[in-house]
Amino acid sequence: MNLYVKNNNFHFELENLTRLFFPDEKINVYREEQKTVTPYILAELADRVTVKAEINGFVSELSAPLGSDDNSNELITVQLLYKILCRYSGINQPWGLLTGVRPVKLFRKVCEESGVDKAKQTFLDEFFVSREKLNLAFDTEQHEKRILELSKPESFSLYVGIPFCHSRCSYCSFVMASIERAKKLIEPYVNLLCEEIKATAEIANRLGLRLETVYFGGGTPTTLNAEQLNRVLKTVNTSFNMTTCREFTVEAGRPDTIDKERLFALKENNVDRISINPQTTNNSVLQAIGRKHSVEQFFSAFELARKCGFNNINTDLIAGLPTDTVESFKSSLDSMLSLSAECITVHTLCMKRASTLTKEGVSLNRDDAETARKMLKYAQDSLISNEYIPYYLYRQSRMVGNLENVGWSKPGFESLYNVYVMDETHTILACGSGGVTKLKNQADDYLERIFNFKYPYEYIDRFDEIIARKSGIKRFYNHGADVSRT
Numbered sequence: 317m318n319l320y321v322k323n324n325n326f327h328f329e330l331e332n333l334t335r336l337f338f339p340d341e342k343i344n345v346y347r348e349e350q351k352t353v354t355p356y357i358l359a360e361l362a363d364r365v366t367v368k369a370e371i372n373g374f375v376s377e378l379s380a381p382l383g384s385d386d387n388s389n390e391l392i393t394v395q396l397l398y399k400i401l402c403r404y405s406g407i408n409q410p411w412g413l414l415t416g417v418r419p420v421k422l423f424r425k426v427c428e429e430s431g432v433d434k435a436k437q438t439f440l441d442e443f444f445v446s447r448e449k450l451n452l453a454f455d456t457e458q459h460e461k462r463i464l465e466l467s468k469p470e471s472f473s474l475y476v477g478i479p480f481c482h483s484r485c486s487y488c489s490f491v492m493a494s495i496e497r498a499k500k501l502i503e504p505y506v507n508l509l510c511e512e513i514k515a516t517a518e519i520a521n522r523l524g525l526r527l528e529t530v531y532f533g534g535g536t537p538t539t540l541n542a543e544q545l546n547r548v549l550k551t552v553n554t555s556f557n558m559t560t561c562r563e564f565t566v567e568a569g570r571p572d573t574i575d576k577e578r579l580f581a582l583k584e585n586n587v588d589r590i591s592i593n594p595q596t597t598n599n600s601v602l603q604a605i606g607r608k609h610s611v612e613q614f615f616s617a618f619e620l621a622r623k624c625g626f627n628n629i630n631t632d633l634i635a636g637l638p639t640d641t642v643e644s645f646k647s648s649l650d651s652m653l654s655l656s657a658e659c660i661t662v663h664t665l666c667m668k669r670a671s672t673l674t675k676e677g678v679s680l681n682r683d684d685a686e687t688a689r690k691m692l693k694y695a696q697d698s699l700i701s702n703e704y705i706p707y708y709l710y711r712q713s714r715m716v717g718n719l720e721n722v723g724w725s726k727p728g729f730e731s732l733y734n735v736y737v738m739d740e741t742h743t744i745l746a747c748g749s750g751g752v753t754k755l756k757n758q759a760d761d762y763l764e765r766i767f768n769f770k771y772p773y774e775y776i777d778r779f780d781e782i783i784a785r786k787s788g789i790k791r792f793y794n795h796g797a798d799v800s801r802t
Contacts, residue, residue, distance in 0.1 A: 317371075318353050319345045322360040326390045330359055332415035333394055336718050337401045339667065357400075359393050367396040369404065376400045391442065398444060407682070409718045410689070411711065412444030419445075419720075420460065420709050421739055423453045452696070452722070456706040463707070463735045466528070466562065467742050469758045472520065473529040473733055474556065476513065476548065477748030478537040479505075479772050482570060483608045485595075488668075501772045505749070506544045508779050510551040512747045515783055517555035520745060523793050527556050528742070529733040532566040539570075542577035549585035558586070563732045565589040569632070571617040572609035579624040589731065591661075592617050593632035596640060597648040604639045618655055628729055631657045635695070636665035636688035636716035638678065645691040653702055658729040660704065662695045664688055664719040666712045685717035692719055699724045708734045745789070749775035755792045764792055 317338050321327045327345050334343050334357060352358060355371040366379040378396040383389040398413040411419060426435035436454065439445040445453075480498060520527070530552060538545065549566075552558075566582055568574050568590045582590065594614040596602060602611065621629055631652050635645060652660045665688065667673060699706075707730040708723040723734055737744060740763060744754045753766040766788045769775050775782065 317341050317343050318356040319343055320350075320352055320356060320358040320360075321345065321347050322349065322358065324359065324361045324389065324393065325386075326359065326393050329390060329394050329415065330357075330397060332713065333397055333413055334401070335713065336409055336415065337405050337407070339714050357397065359397060361389060361393070365389060365392045365396065367393060367400055369397075369400050371404055374404045376403060395442070395444075408444070408446070410446045410449050411718060411720070412439075412446070412449075414443055414445060414711075415713070417710050417712065418738060418740075419449075419711060420453050420456050424457050424460075427457070449720075452706060452709065452720075456709045456722070459705050459707045459730065460735050460739065463730060463732050464739060464741055466732070467736065468526055470524060470526045471528045471741075472525045472743040472745055473531065473736050474516075474527060474552070475737075475744055475746040475748075475751060476509070476530070476532045476537075476552065477746065477751045477768075478532060478534040478540060478548075479749045480534065480539040481536045482539060482572060483606060485606050498772060501776065502540065502544070504776050505772050506540065506548060508776060509548060509748055512779075512782060512786075513548070513551045514555045515786055516745050516747055516789075517552075519786060519789050521557060523790070525743070525793075527558065527561050529563040529736065530556075530561060530565065531733040531737075534567060534569075536568075536570045536573055537566050538568040538573035538578050542575075542581045545578055546581040546585065549581065549587065553585055563589055565591070565731060565733055567591045567593075568617075568621075569593040570607075570609060571614040574617040574620065576620065576624065579621060579626070583624055583626070589628040589630070590621060590626055591630040591632065591659075592621060593630075594648065594651075595632060595634045596637055596644070597651045598640060598644045601637050601640045601644065605637055615655075618657075628658045630659035630661055630723075630725075630731065631655070632661045632663060633695070634663045634665055635691035635719070636684060638673070642687055642690045642694070646694050649695050649698055653698065659723060659725040659731065660695075660699060661721065661723045662692065662699075663721045664692065665716045667714045667716070668712075688717040688719055695724075696722075703727070705730075707731070708738050710738050753789065755789065757792075764788070 317334060319331060319334055321330060327347055331343050331345055358368045360366045364379045365382060368377045378400055380392050380396060383392050394413050402408055416422060423435055423439065426438050436450060439450045480502060564587045566587050571592055574592065594611065595607060597611045599611050633648050704724040705727055706722050707725050709720055711720045723731060736742060740756065743756045746753045746768065749768055749772050750770050751768040755764040766785050768782050769778055
C-alpha cells in the first residue's frame, strides 16, 4: 500500500491506521510531491482537508473544512481516512480509529479535561469506538483508580528480567534464549544480575525512593533452578527496603518449569503472586504453537502451587491461536473459572514481525478476526457473570481483529504492577537483559528511559556499561525530578 502525505506531518497516525486494514502489507509512506501509484491513499491539506483512495478498483474521496490547529487537522484527516477504509473493507474496527497501546489512559485524560460524559461522547462520535469497547474502557478505568491512588510522588516499581525459556513459542518475539542453546550463560548471568540489583537498590535507597511492587518477568524466571532463583530473590529482599512493598510477582509462566523446590524458593522469599499460564487447555493447539508442556502438566502445576500456599495465581489465555476454535477456547476459559484462579488475563494473538508464525508466512483473515471476537465476547460475558472485574487493558499493533488484552481479577486481587506499568504512573527501575528503566517526573509527566542490552551474552560481556548507565537515575532525580513527599 502506498500512502502519500501532502502538506502535513500526520504520517505516523495515518500509517498506523492504514495498517489496521492492511496488516500483512508493507505501507510505503511518501512525504514529498510525486506521482501516485496504485493502490494508493493520499492525505492532503490545502484550502480543505482531503483524503483520496484508489484500491483494487475502489475509488473514494472525502473532504472537510480545515480545523483550527494541527491537532484538529490531524484528527479530521484520520477520521476521513477511517471512513474511506471502512467503506472499502466493510469493516468497522472495534476500537475505531484508535491505534495506541493505552486507550484507557487516553479515556482518563479526556475525562480529566472534559468530564466523563464528554469523554464517552468523544470516544463514540470522534474516535468511532464501538459502544462495547467504550464500556470496557470505562469499567477498566473505574477499577484502576483505587490502585493509581496508592502511588506517591516518590514511588517506584522494580522489574527483574530473566531472559531464558525452555523453548520459543511460535507467537513470541521477546528477546530470550532457549535453555538448550544458552545453558552456559545462566550461571554468570545470575551472578551479574545480583550485582545489578544491589547497585540499583543502593541508588534507590540513597534517593529515598519508595518501592511499591516487584515483578519478575522474562522469558520465564522459573527456568532458573531453585538455588539460582532463591539467590536472585534473596538479593532483592536484602538489598531494597521492602517494608513498603505491596506486591511481589513472579511469572512462573511455563508449567513445565514448576516444581516443589522452586515454589518453596518463591514462598520463602515473600513472593505473593505468581502466573501459571496454559494459553489453552487444548493439547493439539499447544503443539501447534510450540509449547513444550501438556494440559495435564498445567493442572498439576496449579494444584501444586495451591498446596504450597499460593492464593493469588494468574493464568493467561490467548484468543485467536492457530488451529483453536471458539468451542475449544470456551473450554479453556471454563477450566480457568473452575480452578477459581484469582486473575485470568485474556490476550489476543498478536502477529509480531519477529515471531515464528510471521516468519513462516502465516497470515490471518476476516474469519480469524471474527473467531477471536467471539472468543473475547464469551470471555467477557463469563468473567463478568463470575464477578471478575477488568482492571487493566492494553493493545498492540497487528492484533488479530484489532482487539485487546485484558487483565481480569477477583476484586482485591488486581496486579498493581500491571496497572502502574501500563498507566506509566511512576518510575520503573529495571534489572536484567532487555530491561528498560523508565524514570517519571511527576511534575510534568516527563519520562526518561535507560536501556539495558537486549541479549544475555551482551549483558554479560558489557556489564560494566550497564552499571555505568545507572548513574542516569541519580542524575535524573538530582536535577529536578519531583519526589516531594506527601
